[in-house]
Amino acid sequence: MAAGDGPVSQTRGGQPEPGEMQGRAGMSPARLGVALAIVVLALDQASKLWLMFGADIANRPPMVLAPFLEFVLVWNRGISYGLFQMPHAVGRWGLVIGSVIATVLLSVWLARARTRLLAAGLGLIIGGAVGNLIDRIYWGAVVDFVHFHVGDFSWYVFNVADAAIVFGVIALLYDSFFGAGASPKGADSP
Secondary structure, three states, rough: OOOOOOOEEOOOOOOOOOOOOOOOOOHHHHHHHHHHHHHHHHHHHHHHHHHHOOOOOOOOOEEEEEEEEEEEEEEEEEOHHHOOOOHHHHHHHHHHHHHHHHHHHHHHHHOOOOOOOHHHOOOOOOHHHHHHHHHHHHHEEEEEEEEEEEOOOOOOOEEHHHHHHHHHEEEHHHHHHOOOOOOOOOOOOO
């Protein structure tokens, strides 16, 4: 064991258990994912609380930050990018249950993650999902506020959690196609 590496439990074959592999920093992939999930959740909720209670965004016109960027309050009662709006309680609680199930399944996947990129992607998605889940339970809808626009082009209004989910999905896709678990070029497919 190299200096600075923490203890790693071994299986009978002498290999580390999944999720317990540690690098020089001494942090397993699973711990990295959990740490990122916590950071994303904290940033997401802090930004929303500040905008709702500090800046009182609900009772003011959009906060213009740049010619292409503003903070404006939008209540998202649907899923990503405002799709499938659910104005009734049944839809709201259905999305809450779906979010809880997805978070549990992603957490199981995170616990088994063998690479830091996979764990980071899962952590970003989990943190974002939990941040939006808290909104849905507390407010009845997700608090979206970041609005990019250029001329007549207007991007969807989103929040920190949504951005983390998008970057998490990008990390999962990259890991799937180019990471350690990707199939080598020219490998036969089943």
